Amino acid sequence: MNCASRVSIVNASSCLWLVAMLTAFFAFPVVTSAQNGWILSRVSTGGQDLNCVYFLDGKRGWVAGDGGYLSRTDDGGQTWMRQTVGTKDAINDIYFRDKEAGFLLAGNRIFITNDNGTRWNEARAFLPTEFDGADVELYSVRFSSKKKGWVVGSISKSDRVIDSILVYTDDGGTTWTRQRAPSRLELIHIDFVSDKRGWIVGAGGTILFTRDEGQSWSKQNSTTNATLYHVDFRNDKDGWAVGEKGTLLRTNDGGETWVLVPTGVNVTLLSVQFLNDDDGWVIGRSGTILYSEDKGRSWVKQESKTTKNLYALSFNKKVGWAVGGDGTVIRYER
Numbered sequence: 001m002n003c004a005s006r007v008s009i010v011n012a013s014s015c016l017w018l019v020a021m022l023t024a025f026f027a028f029p030v031v032t033s034a035q036n037g038w039i040l041s042r043v044s045t046g047g048q049d050l051n052c053v054y055f056l057d058g059k060r061g062w063v064a065g066d067g068g069y070l071s072r073t074d075d076g077g078q079t080w081m082r083q084t085v086g087t088k089d090a091i092n093d094i095y096f097r098d099k100e101a102g103f104l105l106a107g108n109r110i111f112i113t114n115d116n117g118t119r120w121n122e123a124r125a126f127l128p129t130e131f132d133g134a135d136v137e138l139y140s141v142r143f144s145s146k147k148k149g150w151v152v153g154s155i156s157k158s159d160r161v162i163d164s165i166l167v168y169t170d171d172g173g174t175t176w177t178r179q180r181a182p183s184r185l186e187l188i189h190i191d192f193v194s195d196k197r198g199w200i201v202g203a204g205g206t207i208l209f210t211r212d213e214g215q216s217w218s219k220q221n222s223t224t225n226a227t228l229y230h231v232d233f234r235n236d237k238d239g240w241a242v243g244e245k246g247t248l249l250r251t252n253d254g255g256e257t258w259v260l261v262p263t264g265v266n267v268t269l270l271s272v273q274f275l276n277d278d279d280g281w282v283i284g285r286s287g288t289i290l291y292s293e294d295k296g297r298s299w300v301k302q303e304s305k306t307t308k309n310l311y312a313l314s315f316n317k318k319v320g321w322a323v324g325g326d327g328t329v330i331r332y333e334r
Contacts, residue, residue, distance in 0.1 A: 038289065038322075038330045040305035043080050045069050045327035052312045053323045054094040054102075061314070062117065063323050064091035068106060072117060077321070077331060085111060085120050097143045103173060108136040110151060112173050124176045126165070131155055136165055144192040147172050150179075150214055152187035152200055161186045164202065168214060181208060182219055186227075193233040199255060201228035201241050209255050220255045230271045232280075240296050242269035242282055250296050263290060263299050271313040275320075281332075283310040283322050304330055 043050070048066040055061030061077065064070045068087040071080040085091070089107030096102040096117075104111040104120055112123040126136040134157045143149035148170050155163040166181040181187060185203040192198035200208040205222040222228065226247040233239035241249040241258070246265040249258045263269070267285040274280035274296070282290040287304040304310065308325035315321075320332040 037302060038304050038332045041077070041329045041331065042327045043071055043329055047326060049309075049325045050311065050323035050327060050329065051090060051092055052094050053314045053321050053329075054096065055314050055316055055319075055321060056096055056099055058316060058319055060117075061321065062094050063329060064094055064104070065323070065327075066090045070104075070120075076319070077329070083117075083120070086122065087111075092137070092139050093141050095141045095143070097146065097149070097172075101172070103141045103143075103149070105138040105141055105151065105153075108138060110138065110141070110173070110176060123173055124167075126167075133157065134162060138165070139187070140189040142190045142192050142198070144195045144198060144213065148195070148213065149173060150190055150192075150198070151176065152181075152190045152202070154186040161203070166200070166217070179214075179217075182217055183208060188228065189230045191231050191233055191239075193235060193239075197233075197236055197254070199231050199233060199239065199241075201231045201243075203227045205243075207231070207241065207255060207258070220258065222249060222258050223260060224249065224258075229269070232272045232274055234274050234277060238274075238277070238295070240272045240274065240280065242272045242284070244268045248272070248282065248290075248296075248299070261296065261299070264301070265290070270309075270311050271322075273313050273315050275315045275317075281313060281315065281320065283313050283324075285309045287324075289322070306330065 048069045050063050050065035053063045059076050070083045073080050087106040091106045093105040102113045108126045110124045111120040113120050134155045138153040141151045150168045153165045154161045163184045164181050164187040166179045167176045169176050183206050187202040190200045198210050205224040207220040207222045208217045209220050210217050226243045228241045228243035231241040239251050246263045248261045248263050250261050251258050269284035272282045280292045287306040289302040289304045290299040291302050292299045308328040310322045310324040313322050318334050322330045
C-alpha cells in the first residue's frame with residue numbers, strides 16, 4: 001500500500017500554522033457510480049484535490065489532500081469521517097509502520113499517530129530559519145523497521161528547487177536528522193523492500209539506492225531525464241518506476257539496469273503498485289489507469305470512469321483504491 005504526492009504538478013502552500021490537535025469526525029456517504037471494473041465515487045472535499053490514500057486493511061483507510069483535508073473510513077469506503085489536523089498545508093503522504101503507528105506529511109511538517117490514526121500530533125517541523133529562509137516540502141515517508149524511517153522532499157526559494165532533503169529517524173519517529181543525499185534534485189518518493197534495501201526517485205530521472213539500511217545512498221542509472229514520481233519494489237530484484245510523458249521503467253536486477261517499457265500513453269504517470277509478482281497497476285493524469293498481468297512487461301488501459309488526474313494508489317489483497325482531482329475516489333475489487 002502506498003501513497004504518492006503530486007509534487008511538481010501542484011505545489012503545496014508553505015504557510016506555517018500552529019498545531020492545535022483536535023479530532024472532529026463528520027460522517028458522510030460517498031456519491032457512487034456503480035459500474036463494472038473501477039467504481040467511481042467522490043468524497044466531499046469542497047473542491048480540494050486528494051493527493052494520497054492508504055488502507056490498513058479492507059475496512060480502515062484514509063484519503064488526504066489539499067488544504068489539510070483528511071478523512072477516514074472504517075467500513076471500506078461506504079462512509080468517510082472528516083478528521084481535523086493542525087495544518088492547512090497540502091497533505092502529501094500517509095504511511096503506517098504498523099496498525100497503531102502512522103505518519104503524515106503536510107508541507108514542512110511530520111505528524112505522527114500512535115492510536116490507529118485517531119489523533120495526529122506534530123513530530124517535527126522544518127522551518128525556513130533552519131534553511132537560510134528557504135522552504136521545505138516533504139513528499140514521501142517509509143520505514144524499514146520499527147525504529148528506522150526516512151522522509152524525502154525538496155528545499156525551494158522563490159518557487160525554485162535549490163536542494164533535496166533526506167531525513168531519517170532511528171527512534172521510531174520521535175526525532176529526525178538530516179542526511180546528505182548524492183543529489184540536489186527534488187526527491188519525490190521512497191520505498192523500502194527490506195530492512196537493508198531501499199530506493200528513492202525524483203526529478204531529472206534520479207534513482208538513489210541503499211543496501212546498508214540507509215547509512216549511505218548511491219545513484220543508479222535510470223536511462224532517462226524524465227521526472228520520476230513513484231517507485232515500487234516487490235523484492236530485492238523486481239521493481240518499477242513511473243514518471244512524466246508516460247515513462248515506465250522496469251528492473252529485474254535490483255536497479256543495476258533499468259529498462260524503459262512502452263506504455264502507449266504520453267501523460268504523466270504518478271503511482272505504481274504490484275499486488276503480487278504478476279499483477280500491477282499504474283495511474284496518472286487525465287484518469288489514466290494501466291494494468292499488467294505479466295510482471296510489468298506489457299500494459300493495457302483500464303477504464304477509470306473519470307478524466308480527473310489520479311495521484312495515488314493503494315491495493316490490498318482484493319480491493320484497490322485510487323484518488324485524485326476534486327475529491328475523486330475510485331475503487332476496484334478483484
